[in-house]
Amino acid sequence: MAIQIPRGTQDILPGDVEVWQYIEKIVREVCSTYQYKEVRTPIFEHTELFQRGVGDTTDIVQKEMYTFKDRGDRSITLRPEGTASTVRAFVENKLYGQPTQPTKLYYIGPMFRYERPQAGRMRQFHQFGVEALGSNDPALDAEVLALAINIYSKLGLKKLKLVINSLGDNESRTAHRDALVEHFKPRIGEFCSDCQGRLEKNPLRILDCKKDRDHELMGTAPAILEFLNEESHAYFEKVKAYLTAMGIQFEVDSTLVRGLDYYNHTTFEIMSEAEGFGAITTLAGGGRYNGLVEDIGGPETPGIGFGFGIERVVMALQAENTSYPTQEGxxxxxxxxxxxxxxxxxxxxxxxxxxxxxxxxxxxxxxxxxxxxxxxxxxxxxxxxxxxxxxxxxxxxxxxxxxxxxxxxxxxxxxxxxxxxxx
CATH class of the missing domain: 3.40.50.800 (Anticodon-binding domain)
Incomplete structure (x- = not known):
């Protein structure tokens, strides 16, 4: 019997790989204009990095990681996303000590998550992402968003929607957290076991649950924007003002919750509105993550970034019938x-x-x-x-x-x- 490729992986053959190379070329060119430099990190890391850097209450850590013991009995995990590894490299190599700040980095490479394979979502997938570390300036949030939009524009994608939200600072999130606990606790028994476990640990994650998304309490849950303190509100208004100044259209969605624990202040998703793209419309997602560097053992350092799967960009190009230059003959x-x-x-x-x-x-x-x-x-x-x-x-x-x-x-x-x- 012939050996076949593992489920959830794919061979990218000549005739198909050219569009991948084109996407990577555009990504590198745009990052260069924004002064982002490439970082290459190991495909596997110590499991603790993702437990601390991604969050114990996330689906990624709880259900999707490829984790194993090496011959030294150390717990090793194939990287499920790029941010934690990039921040670890930033801390371990003391990039925070360089004279030019913020430190602007980008990565491209394979990631691994054990989930049900479907179009644009594989067990081995390829992710591009940027991380800007060392500044609390809301203009940097807007820059990161502009970089993402610019990449899609250079690729020829037009049918896009940018959705943003603010999770506020720690004070705002604590107030919102208490309100969520009060909202869900009386009827938490009607929710899945994951949500029940998250009620006290991180109730914000309940809003991101796929199993219970149609429960009536989801639609009436208190919105984070109602709990932003004055400082967080002012920060979000500046981000919106910068986006408007750059001519970038956006929508505010107070229910937008990213799937990782480390986000605060600005969060966002970029979605494809192309006909036939698929039920899962998200192309890119990210946000600000003040506190992540400290969680990984570094000094207090604010950061913001995003990531997108190259497989999904390929799907979007196909959905919009977008052509790209190729070397023919x-x-x-x-x-x-x-x-x-x-x-x-x-x-x-x-x-x-x-x-x-x-x-x-x-x-x-x-x-x-x-x-x-x-x-x-x-x-x-x-x-x-x-x-x-x-x-x-x-x-x-x-x-x-x-x-x-x-x-x-x-x-x-x-x-x-x-x-x-x-x-």
Missing amino acids: IDCYVVAMGPEAELKAVQLLNELRQNGIHAEKDYQGKKMKAQFKSANRLQATYTAVLGDTELEQQVINVKHMETGEQEQIALDKFIEYMKKVTQ
């Missing part, structure tokens, strides 16, 4: 006939490639006619034919495949000729 296909010509063809092919010219040759011993068919399948602009006669005369016959025009070029001038015609 090759510049030159070298046709060689005879052992001596074959030896020379290998040399010429290598020189073409060293000069940035996309080139190919036959590796299956095909006849000349079949080699020309291969050149057509590869959409070669030129074919260069080299046989024993041409080799003896130190020339090569170059044919433009579209026009049919042919020209005989001296072998020692061939590379320069191809450089000229392919510029």
